[in-house]
Amino acid sequence: MVEKSKGLSKAAEIYGDRPRRAKELKAQGKKIVGYPCVYVPLEMLTALDLVPYRTYANINESVTEADRALPASFCPIMRSCLDCALKGKEDFFDGFIAAHSCDPQEKTMRVWESYVNYGYFHFLDIPGSVRSEVYGYFKGQLNDLKKTLEGFAGKKLADDKLKAAIKIHNQQRALVNQLYELTKPIPPLISGIELVQVIKAVLSIPVAEGNELLADVIAEVKARGSGPEKKLARLMVWGSSLDEVEVMRLLEAKANVVLNESCGGIRPFRGQVKPDGDLIDNLAHYYLEEITCARTFRQAKLGETHK
Incomplete structure (x- = not known):
């Protein structure tokens, strides 16, 4: 009997063939919902027994099909994401949730909806700033999403299911933060490539x-005798998304990347969603306040610029 891989080797295996597990689940009757942006509240999908699947650009795939829909000067990340969809590389999606996180993504998602036929497509508008009057609007957006997801899933989104989903996603956030704690020693116990x-x-x-995988990785990294060697510098990477090993390998040729503060790193896992009270309101506050993307404007008062 061949022993199944676990920990870091399993993570590398999944990274190398991301669609495999989603296709297995689809064959078992699960509905797979793609999403391109960390502003999409995954708790709502999990609560309805839908499987979220994050879409990414592909550095190893030349953009050809997207040329008929988007100009060459357009955002390369969005061009690549659309190109993969047009080539059928994500043909296992049953539905898709787009988000207005930036103008290029909004335009791409409108094109995506026209060119790719999913059984379900929802566009989630995200306020561009964080101030008191936007929470009600975003809560309304999440309630609209709830209604369309209920129709797609064929069931109501029960509060107890949503509370359980919030709990398990909060566990994942805590595990990712535990994982990043392992970059604090000099040298770090885990490399940027592995992360x-x-x-x-x-x-x-x-x-x-995912939580089981994270727990296995944390245990393995703590137990192994050696990790990355000490490099010339310790780097924090900040930006839109760094999610390709090839790019990280360039950085780690001379440095230890100890914090990936991007959508491909720790950014989607900051903080916790409150598990009690008005759960939709809690999700609205979490995704506006804790997802610290540069696309969202935050007005700081004098003396509060640390935020």
């Missing part, structure tokens, strides 16, 4: 399986 593989793997499989 990219782990995070990308986690967002390609159901949350419970």
Whole structure:
């Protein structure tokens, strides 16, 4: 009997063939929902027994099909994402949730909806700033999403299911933060390359399986005798999304990347969603306040610029 891989080797295996698990689940009757942006509330999908699957650009895939829909000067990330969809590389999706996280993504998602036929497509509008009057609007957007997801799933989104989903996603956030604690020693116990593989793997499989993978990785990294060697510098990477091993390998040729503060790193896992009270309101506050993407404007008062 061949022993199944686990920990870092399993993360690398999933990273190398991300669609495999989603296709297995689809064959078992599960509905797979793609999403391109960390502003999409995954808790709602999990609560309805839908499987979220994060879409990414592909650095190894030349853009050809997207040329008929988007100009060459357009955002390369969105061009690549659309190109993969047009080539049928994500033909296992049953539905898709787009988000207005930036103008290029909004335009791409409108094109995507026209060119790719899914059984379900929802566009989630995200406020561009964080101030008191936007929470009600975003809560309304989440309630609209709830209604369309209920229609797609064929069931109501029960509060107890949503509370359980919030709990398990909060566990995942806590585990990712525990994982990043292992970069604090000098040298770090885990490399930036390994972290990219782990995070990308986690967002390609159901949350419970992702939590099991994270726990295995944390235990393995703590137990192994050696990790990355000390390099010339310790780097924090900040930006839109760093989720490709090839890019991380360039950086780690001379440095230890100890924090990937991007959508491909720790950014989607900051903080916790409150598990009690008005759960939709809690989700609205979490995704507006804790997802610290540069596309969202935050007005700081004098003396509060630390935020």
